[in-house]
Amino acid sequence: MDQSFLLMLSNLLHLHNHLDPTSALLSDAHSPTSTSSSSTSSSLLTSSSAAPLLFFTIASVLSYLASSRPPSSSAATATNPTTSSSEFSVSAFRALSTEHIWAMEAPLRDAQWRSSYGLSYPVFTTVVDKLKPYIAQSNLSLPSDYAVAMVLSRLTHGLSSKTLASRYSLEPYLISKITNMVTRLLATKLYPEFIKIPVSRRRLHETTQAFEELTSLPNMCGAIDSSPVKLHRLPSDYNPSTYRSRYGYPAVQLQVVADHKKIFWDVCVKGPGGIDDATHLRDSLLYNRLTSGDVVWDKVINVRGHHVRPFIVGDWCYPLLSFLLTPFTWDRTGSPAQNEFDAALMKGRTVVEEAIGLLKGRWKILQDLNVGLNHAPQTIVACCVLHNLCQIAREPEPELWKEPEESGPPPRVVESEKSLYYIGDNLRHALADDLYQRLSR
Structure with a gap:
């Protein structure tokens, strides 16, 4: 029998003898002929007092608890020094x-x-x-x-x-x-599940309808913008000037397109922080898909004799294209119709600015990215996926991360984009004239 159990039982018997001195259990326990566990147990069971049976029961329970208790953390650490905290x-x-x-x-x-x-x-x-x-x-x-x-x-x-x-x-x-x-x-x-171009009829209608309620411009389906994501440290073997953003710190460039709910439906992290928005766009998969006709938006409206397909909007840092409309001017020096169009377009652009502000406000690692440069793109895209999950679930929106105002000259028109620029310019004028006429009634 376990020695700790025998010691516990002996102490209980002493206590019993003190409480019930008329019984002979204590003397039996100390006699040379009563040292075995069987004689002790039989004495307890044949006693006329209820106290011995109670003490025996308590001792059994305590013994069981002691044997089933796991070793303490300090004991486990001592016996197994490899155990990690x-x-x-x-x-x-x-x-x-x-x-x-x-x-x-x-x-x-x-x-x-x-x-x-x-x-x-x-x-x-x-x-x-x-x-x-x-x-x-x-x-x-x-x-x-x-x-x-x-x-x-x-x-x-x-x-x-x-x-x-x-x-x-x-x-x-x-x-x-x-x-x-x-x-x-x-x-x-998770990217394919939570970051999708709105091509289904239901989602496209919902998106364009919401943007029209916001801006009075029909068939807008998204807003595009870029944002440099600051790198905590740039490897010594990389050219600092290539990664230096327009704000002066080393970065990689993030390009996103957002819908009216501030949900990203396209994300691209492909260039260093020193690249301009137009060049980054032209290097993206989205640009290749839109220029090649790979993305089919089954929603066409007629505005002043022009067939207007769904389009996205961007600021003056982006090229004017058939699927990407930009402001006429950056300082409201155009005609009244052009200024009304620019104001409406920039109102639609606020959703992507706020989406980026929410992204960097929620995931503060994007304010000073402390991962290796090779893992920076996937970390940024992962945060965009999580951002969409939060927006879809209607999580409370944190305080927006604010970036300085952008500035810079408009991009040049490249030879391969001249036809797209011509179509975009005609569409922009038609939409501006139609908007001005509707607002003037």
Whole structure:
């Protein structure tokens, strides 16, 4: 029998003898002929007092509890020096997400989740559920929800791998590895599902109708803009002037097209920060698809004898094309009809400006991107996917990240775009005259 059990039983018998001195149990327990466990048990069971049986029962329960209790954390650490403190972090996270989370009121729960991970708990679980099959294939030693939570906390707070490693009790190289894996999955596996060109009849009608209510311009289906994403550090073997943005810091260029809900339906991160908006557009897949007719928008209206297909709008840094309309002037020095058109166009452009402001406001890592240059594009695209998830779920919008006003000369017309420019110019004049006439009634 376990020595600790015998000691406990002996102490209980002493206590019993003190409480019930008329019984002979204590003397039996100390007699040379009563040292075996069988004699002790029989004495307890045959005693006329109820106290011995009670003490025996208590001793049995305590013995069972002592034998079933797992070793303490300090003992486990002493016997297994390779045990990492990250195991306790995983346990803490899983306890919060699986046990305590449902005991909380939904507003409080989601506020806590947004504070930590940039989105509410239901949206978080959506991301985890969609990434779990791919994460499982990677043989990652961490649970999927813990890995996603760790990466989201980095994206939403802009933490470095070293800071996050200290917080989650993991090695910095492992933080970088998990970040690269999760952002790559977001940028590749979830991109086709959550970033789509509006080509379906229902979505195209909804988008153009909403933009017309906002701007009074018919058949607008999106607004385009570019934004430099600041790099925390540029590798020494890269040309600084190539990556220096118009604001003076090293960056990579982000180009997005947004709809009326500030949801991105195209994202491109293909050029260094020193590239101009027009050149970046011409290098993008979207440009190639629109110029080649690969994107078919089945919605054509007639405006003053011109067939107007769905178009996007941009500022004066973009070229005027059949599918991309820009302002007549940047300082409202045109005719009354042109100025009315420019004001309406720029009102439509505000959605993409605000979408970029929300993107950088939600995912603060984009304010100072502290990942390797090779992983910068996928990190940016991953944040765009998460932004769309938040907009679709109607998450509360954070404070907008504000960028300085843009300035610069309009782009030159290249030879291959002359016919597209001619069509775009005619459409712009027709829309301007039609808008001015309607507003003048």
